[in-house]
Amino acid sequence: MNVNDLKTSKFLKKEDVGEGVLVTISQLTQENVALDGAPADMKIVCHFRELDKPLVLNSTNGQIIAQVTGIGEDIETGWVGKQIVLYTDPNITFQGKLVGGIRVRAPKNQQQKPDLPF
Template identity: 40%
Template structure:
């Protein structure tokens, strides 16, 4: 076929110039500093529409604003006025529970608190788990890098939370096995 395409379908039906769910799905959370807001013509599945777009200081694609993310940013910035958002740091993540037209489609969301220390930008490389190869994600109040450093110190490998849980369970079983072998 002449114009065959490949890749995530969400990237194919949305405007690739803007940050979308497909950019973040399976990735660590990212942080950015708001540089400006602007009205722009954005391509979506149903055509072009003028939308309010958030631009970042860091090398992050602009984010098309929706009501949910705008309300969260308003609270973080301390003002509903978009001109007052400049300089505000936000933490962005993929939320698989975002609904659109009654369907679970996943989407980009802004955390309702300032970014945790160590949260990187999407231009940074993901940290792979040294056990299963999956990307390590932030856990609790720890950033990706903090989780990797913590698990490396504790288990000798940078681990995702699932693998760290398995390693912890194995570590707890070792003393029991040693006790049983002494008897």
């Protein structure tokens, strides 16, 4: 047990994915990710067949998923059924501090699609 076990979240944390977990995208939703009492903060959230918790997408992970899948438009339906790997990247910074976080990559047996024009 460690101090991170004390934090509960309805969204994935870096401790939930470790060195890598293969997941299948089941749906994308828009959800308020703000803390209780704070103004609404609507973000795109990615749900997976294999996991109980979804991932709040940031711009970087969204762009990586678009590259992995080759789909940058109509992602609400285009990404469903696609597989990605979630893993902990210790080099992610937040507010100028190195904190680590979740990144995505293509499964080992899948090549990344050609660059999309965004």
